[in-house]
Amino acid sequence: MKIVIIGGGPCGLGAAWRAEEIRRQGNQTIDWTLVETSADAGGLARTVVDEQGFLWDMGGHVIFSHYAYFTRLLDYLLPNPADWNSKIREAWVWMRGTFIPYPLQQNLHRLPKHEIVACIDGLLENERRRSSFTKPATFADWMEQSFGRGLCDTFMRPYNFKVWAYTADKMNVEWMGERVATVNLSRIIHNVILGKDELG
Numbered sequence: 104m105k106i107v108i109i110g111g112g113p114c115g116l117g118a119a120w121r122a123e124e125i126r127r128q129g130n131q132t133i134d135w136t137l138v139e140t141s142a143d144a145g146g147l148a149r150t151v152v153d154e155q156g157f158l159w160d161m162g163g164h165v166i167f168s169h170y171a172y173f174t175r176l177l178d179y180l181l182p183n184p185a186d187w188n189s190k191i192r193e194a195w196v197w198m199r200g201t202f203i204p205y206p207l208q209q210n211l212h213r214l215p216k217h218e219i220v221a222c223i224d225g226l227l228e229n230e231r232r233r234s235s236f237t238k239p240a241t242f243a244d245w246m247e248q249s250f251g252r253g254l255c256d257t258f259m260r261p262y263n264f265k266v267w268a269y270t271a272d273k274m275n276v277e278w279m280g281e282r283v284a285t286v287n288l289s290r291i292i293h294n295v296i297l298g299k300d301e302l303g
């Protein structure tokens with residue numbers, strides 16, 4: 104079987120890796136070629152080194168894996184711990200005149216009290232109504248079912264509009280995967296009562 108893979112970004116490289124793996128497992132009919140228009144592989148995930156030695160990430164700068172196959176492959180390709188720079192995510196949201204750690208929903212105690220109440224009210228309302236929820240058709244529906252009205256009004260809706268430049272009712276839910284952190288109600292309430300930050 105002849106396979107032509109167009110582009111040597113992460114997808115193309117992954118496809119080539121898998122094709123070669125299958126070939127070496129005994130399927131000698133596989134005959135793949137990867138074509139890349141640039142001088143270097145990596146696509147938007149490549150890093151360019153300039154004359155001064157500075158590293159420029161064209162796009163991707165963080166890797167997160169939820170797939171054992173992908174994790175194994177990365178460990179195989181970069182076996183040396185020194186190849187990795189592991190970090191706990193620390194991102195802060197500037198709003199209401201203060202910094203709030205992200206994911207914001209875990210750190211509501213930093214909001215004004217009336218907004219904390221609205222956010223928790225929305226989450227509790229969702230718990231009451233959960234059995235009547237139908238499959239969300241849009242990202243807006245998904246957000247409301249996941250975070251409740253209070254959190255959507257305070258943060259999720261304006262934040263996601265800023266990120267995607269589209270209103271959530273114009274977006275579907277197929278793209279999300281594990282990209283949007285969801286909620287743990289018990290931890291949210293603990294953190295509010297204890298005034299505790301939770302990063303990551």
Ligand SMILES: Cc1cc2nc3c(=O)[nH]c(=O)nc-3n(C[C@H](O)[C@H](O)[C@H](O)COP(=O)(O)OP(=O)(O)OC[C@H]3O[C@@H](n4cnc5c(N)ncnc54)[C@H](O)[C@@H]3O)c2cc1C
Binds near residue numbers: 110
């Ligand atoms: C600013 C930014 C930040 C990002 N941050 C992250 C991050 O932190 N973590 C993360 O996981 N992802 C991140 N991403 C996303 C990640 O970079 C992309 O999802 C990933 O690079 C997509 O891989 P791809 O192979 O589909 O496409 P691309 O990386 O775009 O690769 C496509 C390749 O195909 C080549 N090509 C195109 N047309 C042709 C042609 N006709 N013939 C031959 N070759 C062709 C291109 O030259 C390129 O090398 C970021 C993206 C951007 C833009």
